[in-house]
Amino acid sequence: MPSRDIAVFARQFATMIQSGLPLAPSLGVLAEQAGNGRLAAVVGEVRYDIEAGRTLAGALGEHPAVFNQLFVSMVAAGEAGGVLDTVLARLADSLERTDRLSRKVRGALVYPAVVVVVAACALLVLLEFVIPTFQEMFAASDLPLPLPTRLVIGLSEGLRALWWLPPLFAAGAWIGLRRARATPRGRLVLDRVLLASPVVGPLCLKMGMARFARTLGTLVASGVAILEALEITAASTGNRVVHDAVMNSRRSIAGGNTIAEPLRASGVFPPMVLQMIHVGEQTGGLDEMLAKIADFYDDEAGRSVESLLAAFEPAMVTLLGIVVGGMIVSMYLPIFDMINVVR
Numbered sequence: 001m002p003s004r005d006i007a008v009f010a011r012q013f014a015t016m017i018q019s020g021l022p023l024a025p026s027l028g029v030l031a032e033q034a035g036n037g038r039l040a041a042v043v044g045e046v047r048y049d050i051e052a053g054r055t056l057a058g059a060l061g062e063h064p065a066v067f068n069q070l071f072v073s074m075v076a077a078g079e080a081g082g083v084l085d086t087v088l089a090r091l092a093d094s095l096e097r098t099d100r101l102s103r104k105v106r107g108a109l110v111y112p113a114v115v116v117v118v119a120a121c122a123l124l125v126l127l128e129f130v131i132p133t134f135q136e137m138f139a140a141s142d143l144p145l146p147l148p149t150r151l152v153i154g155l156s157e158g159l160r161a162l163w164w165l166p167p168l169f170a171a172g173a174w175i176g177l178r179r180a181r182a183t184p185r186g187r188l189v190l191d192r193v194l195l196a197s198p199v200v201g202p203l204c205l206k207m208g209m210a211r212f213a214r215t216l217g218t219l220v221a222s223g224v225a226i227l228e229a230l231e232i233t234a235a236s237t238g239n240r241v242v243h244d245a246v247m248n249s250r251r252s253i254a255g256g257n258t259i260a261e262p263l264r265a266s267g268v269f270p271p272m273v274l275q276m277i278h279v280g281e282q283t284g285g286l287d288e289m290l291a292k293i294a295d296f297y298d299d300e301a302g303r304s305v306e307s308l309l310a311a312f313e314p315a316m317v318t319l320l321g322i323v324v325g326g327m328i329v330s331m332y333l334p335i336f337d338m339i340n341v342v343r
Helices: 003-018 023-033 037-051 056-060 069-081 084-141 147-161 165-181 184-196 200-221 226-236 240-254 260-266 271-283 286-342
Strands: none
Touching: 003 023, 003 037, 003 084, 023 037, 037 056, 056 069, 069 084, 069 200, 069 226, 084 147, 084 200, 084 286, 147 286, 165 184, 184 200, 184 240, 200 226, 200 240, 200 286, 226 240, 240 260, 260 271, 271 286
């Protein structure tokens, strides 16, 4: 289910409750207005459960594929505290910010993906159709070929003879990665490698910090118990390394310690995050500090995406020019030799 649809649902639901409309009629209106057919059906079922006497959180919890643990726990806290409209508004804010960052990252990746696909297609056309034409001409001339020309021709022959190998390798790598991520150990190793990578790692860490701080801050501000909030936050981080660090923090708190110390021991969280969490714990303003952390890393992640994109464009064009230009020059070297022989 798209998070944008859930965010719109939460925002409209909060507005209706603030206006004094009862839960069941509000859900009926939302089911009729929902642009997503699946969401409309689920909201209709939730309304039926509400009319049958169930709590809103209990009814939403029957549909985990649409309303995740974060959503259900915050609604339960809002119902218990009589501030359901406020909690739903906070949920909408959190979902909208997360969706905005995700769309910004996905949008920034569209151009690099298009460039890579076009470059790959150009290279395939050259190796599959253009190079063989030159090869036939060189074979008829019976002249010794320079090393660059022989390398390009060998690459073309290998691609035509083993055309099935690259797709097979790509499919095998994709299946292997999916299976590895399906196991806790494999996912931990892959996420460690991802965070340690020089280019993507810092961006993933910033997005993970923003998601961690936004989720935990929203839960704490809504009145969810800290141990439950940490468990929900750990499950929503999307990175096994950060997940384990948060769960270690949860166990530490259950033993009477603070949040910041076990997070510091993990070696994953930046010093600024640890310091602000520590200050928030000492002053009783943890939710406010977490909101500031989330805002900061949202902005940092956005700037990092823009910087990476700005660096990627000239680098990719240069690399493509070198590869394609090198192939063309290697094909023309024997032609120059032929011209010298004719002279």
